[in-house]
Amino acid sequence: MSFPDSFDWLPQAPLQRLDLDWLSQAGVKVAVLRLDLIDPLISGNKWFKLTEHLATARQCGATGIISLGGAHSNHLHALAAAGRRFAFPTVGLLRGHPQDTPTVRDLQRFGMQVHWLGYAGYRERHSPGFWAPWQAQYPELYPVPEGGGGLAGASGCRPLLQQVQQQLPALGWSDYHGWWLAAGTGTTLAGLVLAEAGAHPVYGALAVPADHGVAQQVADILQEAGLNSGRYELLDSSRGGFAKVDAELREFIQLSERYSGLPLEPLYTGKALLALQAQVLAGRFAAGSRLIFVHTGGLQGRRGFADQA
Known part of the structure; x- marks a missing residue:
């Protein structure tokens, strides 16, 4: 895909x-x-920030995206909406413990697989080995930084x-x-x-x-x-x-x-x-x-x- x-x-x-x-x-x-x-749904600066990430993922042969955010994350909301609209899988790694927010409900409704990292776990997102276990679990997904960041x-x-x-x-x-x-x-x-x-x-x-x-x-x-x-x-x-x-x-x-x-x-x-x-x-x-x-x-x-x- x-x-x-x-x-x-x-x-x-x-x-x-x-x-x-x-x-x-x-x-x-x-x-x-x-x-x-x-x-x-794919609103604000999120569409623009996703374009190059999706192009790179496509070039790498990935089938979907895994990324990070909080319980009200605009980035994850836009990513999940894009995944549903264009039929590619998405995984969200969320800050803190399970919360029932309008955004989280949308993520799940859009088909995003959600994992809660706790607060200490989320603080490790910039550590060198953070992505290794997640890429082992989801080898077909391309990792995108928090907020669609990076160059x-x-x-x-x-x-x-x-x-x-x-x-x-x-x-x-x-x-x-x-x-x-x-x-x-x-x-x-x-x-x-x-x-x-x-x-x-x-x-x-x-x-x-x-x-x-x-x-x-x-x-x-x-x-x-x-x-x-x-x-x-x-x-x-x-x-x-x-x-x-x-x-x-x-x-x-x-x-x-x-x-x-x-x-x-x-x-x-x-x-x-x-x-x-x-x-x-x-x-x-x-x-x-x-x-x-x-x-x-x-x-x-x-x-x-x-x-x-």
Whole structure:
């Protein structure tokens, strides 16, 4: 069995203006690349991050994919959905102990085989021998890093630059001054840094604390790609930890959705937009600045925070 050719093409994400009072008052213009709209299930940046991994798996003669994530993982959700749609097997190695979340129910409904690693077991995912027993158990499956990471995942995100450039004239923009997006593993950010090759800066609003190693993962990807430096910055926007959702964030999401119509979720896009607001209000970006905000999707994950968002 081989992977389908359907992943050989990339869906087009629309680029839309974001109208909010705090942007207007600062004279800063933002356009949102709506990756959340490209597909109802294989949504956000996940489609892009999967493309190169699936191509490599196909070249290796693998029949399916095994990967990792948490109980609300957007990556595993998209992977399981792709497996069901294109008829290839998927296995998910999950952080923690068995939980009954909307995402986990979807994984099982989509046909993904799920294994729970506990927390200590999941922390071993970067250890040299982590994959050996799983590859022995599933020799026909290709292993993909957490979040679809690595150089392959980053390379799959490079076409986002062209998608934005093609749509700038419709906004009346001749250029822009930088990118802003949430960073969970830093893979999409690394892909944009590679695509830009220094032309524009990329700002990553960290959805996880600094000790999660995102900075090192980005540096490793860029080094593997042969890029010794790039114009990017990581800002801690985790608000105390991954999946930490406080009252200020909940209120910000509700107000932003009400006034802009842009759907957000509390783990990534909500935190990223709130972090952007803080930087804009602090005068980080001069009046007249034009920024591209990447909506990385993840809206399915907000179901697990329905009482908080």
